[in-house]
Amino acid sequence: MLSRRDILLLCAAVTASALPFGAALREARAAPRDAKARLAELTGGAEQQQGGVDITLPEATDQARHVPMRIAVDSPMTEDDYVKVIHVVAERNPTPAIASFHLSPANGRAEISTRIRLLQTQVVVAAAEMSDGSVRIGKARCKIIGGAGACG
């Protein structure tokens, strides 16, 4: 029968052997906190409010290398009220940065679309910096099914 000491030793051994794998995983994937840190860096740490940013991703896709994304911000896009920039980050890609889109009243409409890479099922965060300095946040989740993810 296993004694208490054996069990403790076993637990320690398992933990120790798992550590290098944990470290390797951390190296390979960004965590949501990295995405958060990146966004804070991009927006200069301004306070973030939810709402007003509509980000559309497919609910599920097997084309992880080319995931269509549309972002629309609720703004009149006039001289005194417009979207200055939209930052986009991914929570679980190897590096969180996706893109920043710089807009001005000349756009007339705060909407962009593009295609992104998503290594695995995850949440994509868009932060819109408004002309009055406020920052609005929108999120969307996309499930990656099958395939090897966007390993390329």
Next chain:
Amino acid sequence: MRNRLHVKVPATVARGEVVRVMTKLNHPMESGWRKRLDGQVVAKALMGEFVCLFNGREVFRADLDSGTASDPYLSFYVRVEESGVFRFVWSGEGDTRFEREARIEVDG
């Protein structure tokens, strides 16, 4: 060389109309995430800067990083008050640069 930069702009619009503008560049946009079979990481090589100018004035700019798909595609909107020329400039990865122009006429 094969045409790598595509743009789509309507030929004519009404004054003050907000038009959808689209562009696509054929480029691998190497993310720097990929490894070869021997374990070597494929170096990051992006065309990371896109600028759209209308009659010489910047109307849209995008900074693209690793999370952008290969053959990057962008669509955005511009309010057109006068006839003129859209200029699309993709740059990055050393001095590589792709440029293209498209004319738009305001009728009425």
